[in-house]
Amino acid sequence: MTESVSQLSGVPEGYRVRVRRVHAGTCLSVRLYQMGIVPGEEVLVKHNNRGFIILEVKGVEISLSKGVASKIEVEYLSDYL
Amino acid sequence: MVLRRFGERTCDYVVAVVGQPSVGKSTFFAQVTGELVRVASWPGTTVEQKVGIVAFRDKVLCLVDLPGIYGLSPTSLEEKITKNFLISGDWDVILVLADSLIPERSIYLPIQVSEMTDKLVVALTKWDATHKVGLHLDVKKLSSRLSFPVVPVSSITGEGIREILSTLVDVAEGRIKSNPLKIDYGFLDSYINELTGLIGDSEVGKLPKRWVALRLLESDQDIVDLMRGRPDIIKKTEELREEFRKATERTPEEIAILKRYEYATQVVRETVVRVRVRPHITALIDKIYLNTLTGPLASVITLFAVFAAAFTLNTGFPFTYILRYLGFEAIADALETHSLSGLLESFFAFVGEVLRSGLAGLNEELVSLVVDGILGGLGTVLSFLPLIFLVSASLSMLEDSGLGPRMVASLHNFFKFFGLSGRALYPLVIGFGCNVPAVYQSRISIDEVERREIIVSAPFIICQARLIVLLYFTRSLFPGSTFIQASVITLLYILSIILYLLTAKLVRILSSVRESPELIMELPMIHRPSFKVVWWGSWSNTKHFLRKAGIIILVLSVLSWVLLSYGPAGYVDSPEASYGAIVGSYLGRILEILYDVGSENSWMIGYALIYGFIAKEGLIASVSQITGLAGEEALRSLGLNIAQGVSLLIFMMFYVPCMATVATIYQESKSLRFTLYVTTYLILVALTISLAAYWILLIA
Numbered sequence: 124m125t126e127s128v129s130q131l132s133g134v135p136e137g138y139r140v141r142v143r144r145v146h147a148g149t150c151l152s153v154r155l156y157q158m159g160i161v162p163g164e165e166v167l168v169k170h171n172n173r174g175f176i177i178l179e180v181k182g183v184e185i186s187l188s189k190g191v192a193s194k195i196e197v198e199y200l201s202d203y204l
Numbered sequence: 205m206v207l208r209r210f211g212e213r214t215c216d217y218v219v220a221v222v223g224q225p226s227v228g229k230s231t232f233f234a235q236v237t238g239e240l241v242r243v244a245s246w247p248g249t250t251v252e253q254k255v256g257i258v259a260f261r262d263k264v265l266c267l268v269d270l271p272g273i274y275g276l277s278p279t280s281l282e283e284k285i286t287k288n289f290l291i292s293g294d295w296d297v298i299l300v301l302a303d304s305l306i307p308e309r310s311i312y313l314p315i316q317v318s319e320m321t322d323k324l325v326v327a328l329t330k331w332d333a334t335h336k337v338g339l340h341l342d343v344k345k346l347s348s349r350l351s352f353p354v355v356p357v358s359s360i361t362g363e364g365i366r367e368i369l370s371t372l373v374d375v376a377e378g379r380i381k382s383n384p385l386k387i388d389y390g391f392l393d394s395y396i397n398e399l400t401g402l403i404g405d406s407e408v409g410k411l412p413k414r415w416v417a418l419r420l421l422e423s424d425q426d427i428v429d430l431m432r433g434r435p436d437i438i439k440k441t442e443e444l445r446e447e448f449r450k451a452t453e454r455t456p457e458e459i460a461i462l463k464r465y466e467y468a469t470q471v472v473r474e475t476v477v478r479v480r481v482r483p484h485i486t487a488l489i490d491k492i493y494l495n496t497l498t499g500p501l502a503s504v505i506t507l508f509a510v511f512a513a514a515f516t517l518n519t520g521f522p523f524t525y526i527l528r529y530l531g532f533e534a535i536a537d538a539l540e541t542h543s544l545s546g547l548l549e550s551f552f553a554f555v556g557e558v559l560r561s562g563l564a565g566l567n568e569e570l571v572s573l574v575v576d577g578i579l580g581g582l583g584t585v586l587s588f589l590p591l592i593f594l595v596s597a598s599l600s601m602l603e604d605s606g607l608g609p610r611m612v613a614s615l616h617n618f619f620k621f622f623g624l625s626g627r628a629l630y631p632l633v634i635g636f637g638c639n640v641p642a643v644y645q646s647r648i649s650i651d652e653v654e655r656r657e658i659i660v661s662a663p664f665i666i667c668q669a670r671l672i673v674l675l676y677f678t679r680s681l682f683p684g685s686t687f688i689q690a691s692v693i694t695l696l697y698i699l700s701i702i703l704y705l706l707t708a709k710l711v712r713i714l715s716s717v718r719e720s721p722e723l724i725m726e727l728p729m730i731h732r733p734s735f736k737v738v739w740w741g742s743w744s745n746t747k748h749f750l751r752k753a754g755i756i757i758l759v760l761s762v763l764s765w766v767l768l769s770y771g772p773a774g775y776v777d778s779p780e781a782s783y784g785a786i787v788g789s790y791l792g793r794i795l796e797i798l799y800d801v802g803s804e805n806s807w808m809i810g811y812a813l814i815y816g817f818i819a820k821e822g823l824i825a826s827v828s829q830i831t832g833l834a835g836e837e838a839l840r841s842l843g844l845n846i847a848q849g850v851s852l853l854i855f856m857m858f859y860v861p862c863m864a865t866v867a868t869i870y871q872e873s874k875s876l877r878f879t880l881y882v883t884t885y886l887i888l889v890a891l892t893i894s895l896a897a898y899w900i901l902l903i904a
Contacts (some may be wrong), residue, residue: 145458150457151564152276152455152457153461154724155724157274157279158726159308159465171863174620175723177681182306184727188625190719191722
């Protein structure tokens with residue numbers, strides 16, 4: 124199962140992943156957590172281009188720049204593998 | 205003790221209104237409150253405090269509008285205001301707005317607030333749309349599960365508004381009581397309990413001890429400050445945090461947020477049924493605006509179209525230039541005189557004439573003060589209003605529809621290149637109307653360096669006042685050739701955007717944090733903008749400008765009238781003998797050396813530059829006043845050649861925008877030294893580019 128772990132920034136469009144960890148400073152992590160991007164949460168990657176990705180989290184679309192997305196560790200849900 | 209006075213109004217109950225961003229708070233306020241009172245600023249900030257007053261039954265409720273927050277751990281300046289107000293206890297009831305369309309996320313904030321108080325009412329907003337998107341919420345069950353009153357409301361249909369008011373009064377008067385929520389924090393609970401036991405009654409006021417303990421463990425700086433009198437507790441907190449981290453490899457704040465969300469998800473699972481409906485418009489818009497290639501293009505085209513329309517309504521420019529270029533002179537002239545600015549201008553000219561003839565025979569000095577000084581200043585202030593209103597309305601429309609945030613996302617990569625985030629789009633765009641609100645916009649940044657970048661860069665954007673100078677100057681320098689005029693104008697606009705971006709980059713390079721700020725932003729569903737929200741947003745922006753910048757401009761107009769009407773010999777008829785001329789002549793001498801300007805006119809340009817430092821449109825007005833000629837002829841009488849004209853025009857565009865902007869930079873930075881640095885930088889950059897242009901044009 125180790126290959127199923129990845130950075131959120133590398134997840135292709137249309138994939139559903141589960142958040143594992145956020146590797147960021149307190150301020151950034153808390154901001155992400157408060158918006159619903161918490162470990163264990165399933166999120167849908169709706170768009171992914173060079174600059175930013177669009178996630179659907181708890182029914183809300185949130186855009187994150189690539190820098191932030193690369194700090195979020197996720198795992199693919201098994202039905203995609 | 206709750207302070208129950210806001211401005212002139214006394215309130216029976218103070219209601220703190222909070223919600224996550226995009227919850228529909230503005231629409232709610234527009235629907236609920238009959239009257240809006242603005243009360244100075246929040247302590248220590250320049251963010252305006254807005255209070256809505258509602259009379260209900262025989263009580264007066266004051267609803268305090270607080271900036272949006274996601275949770276009680278603030279990450280920006282505005283969010284801190286909300287947090288501080290909630291902790292201060294200066295309220296009788298907290299009203300939390302929660303978006304009924306996204307219950308999984310929006311219920312988080314009410315849950316967190318309910319841990320700190322039982323004086324809480326929750327309003328589920330956008331209730332009219334809930335069923336349309338396939339959501340069904342069991343409100344009764346939700347309310348009993350959470351043990352605080354939950355009322356569905358729709359700001360569009362007005363449903364639930366009366367009920368929310370009566371519930372607020374009932375909670376304030378103790379007729380409805382709720383129990384504070386106790387969330388199961390799992391492993392963290394034993395730590396919370398240990399710390400709770402140490403806290404005494406006197407230290408926490410009306411805040412629950414358990415909550416204070418939890419927040420201490422979550423490293424809430426405000427609560428740490430609150431407990432400063434108990435170093436033993438602070439020390440214990442540190443030990444417990446360290447112990448927790450060692451045991452779990454997680455921070456307490458991470459676990460706490462996680463557990464609250466778990467609780468929220470659980471509650472929603474029990475009370476919400478979801479039938480998936482796909483919103484097609486949003487999907488289509490996303491496809492266009494979020495695509496790497498079409499996104500930035502579509503965003504720029506949209507912005508250009510919207511603002512070209514706003515500008516045309518205001519002065520006729522740029523549409524009149526296209527008309528003139530195509531040979532439709534008469535239509536262009538008619539459009540100009542019937543534009544909002546044109547109408548205002550003729551109105552003030554008319555009032556001025558009436559006053560002058562009405563006051564004829566009275567003291568000449570007094571007539572001049574009233575007509576040229578006061579009325580002139582008033583006209584200047586008012587002449588700004590249409591564009592500021594139009595630009596704010598356009599921006600609110602884009603923002604409220606959900607299109608704005610998508611444009612910000614798609615342009616993020618571009619701005620990132622200059623050390624900014626996509627959010628820097630808003631100040632840039634607002635700046636074309638006026639630099640004062642552009643500098644205020646720096647507050648939206650969550651990154652302190654980006655805030656400074658915007659404050660320093662915004663003054664380079666060519667605002668409306670400078671556009672007027674630009675139009676007059678190009679017309680007088682290149683008479684008859686609309687094409688050259690339009691090209692010079694376009695080039696200067698491009699130059700101003702380049703200066704905005706490069707300055708931001710420079711500030712970023714000089715700062716301690718080299719990396720560009722990241723973008724974390726919610727994209728609300730695309731919908732038709734609400735007229736009420738747009739009106740409210742833009743009117744409040746316009747009024748804000750009127751109060752803040754308007755007064756400064758009016759006072760300075762009168763002051764400059766004094767400078768121009770008095771000299772060492774007292775009241776003077778001709779401005780040549782005035783104090784203004786004396787000061788101007790010093791600057792004029794420098795201009796003679798730098799730009800080889802004729803000595804007989806140099807003092808006028810010097811004087812105009814000083815006047816332009818106060819307010820940009822004063823550049824033309826002062827020359828007209830001195831020469832007694834209308835705009836273009838007045839400029840022509842200065843006898844500038846093209847090299848001198850263009851280079852001086854460049855200098856006028858980029859040296860300090862106006863006193864009001866400088867005052868705003870000071871307000872936002874709270875540092876005299878910073879303000880001085882920025883001003884010096886602006887003047888130096890303007891002078892360098894202007895001299896470079898002068899020498900290039902001389903050689904060419």
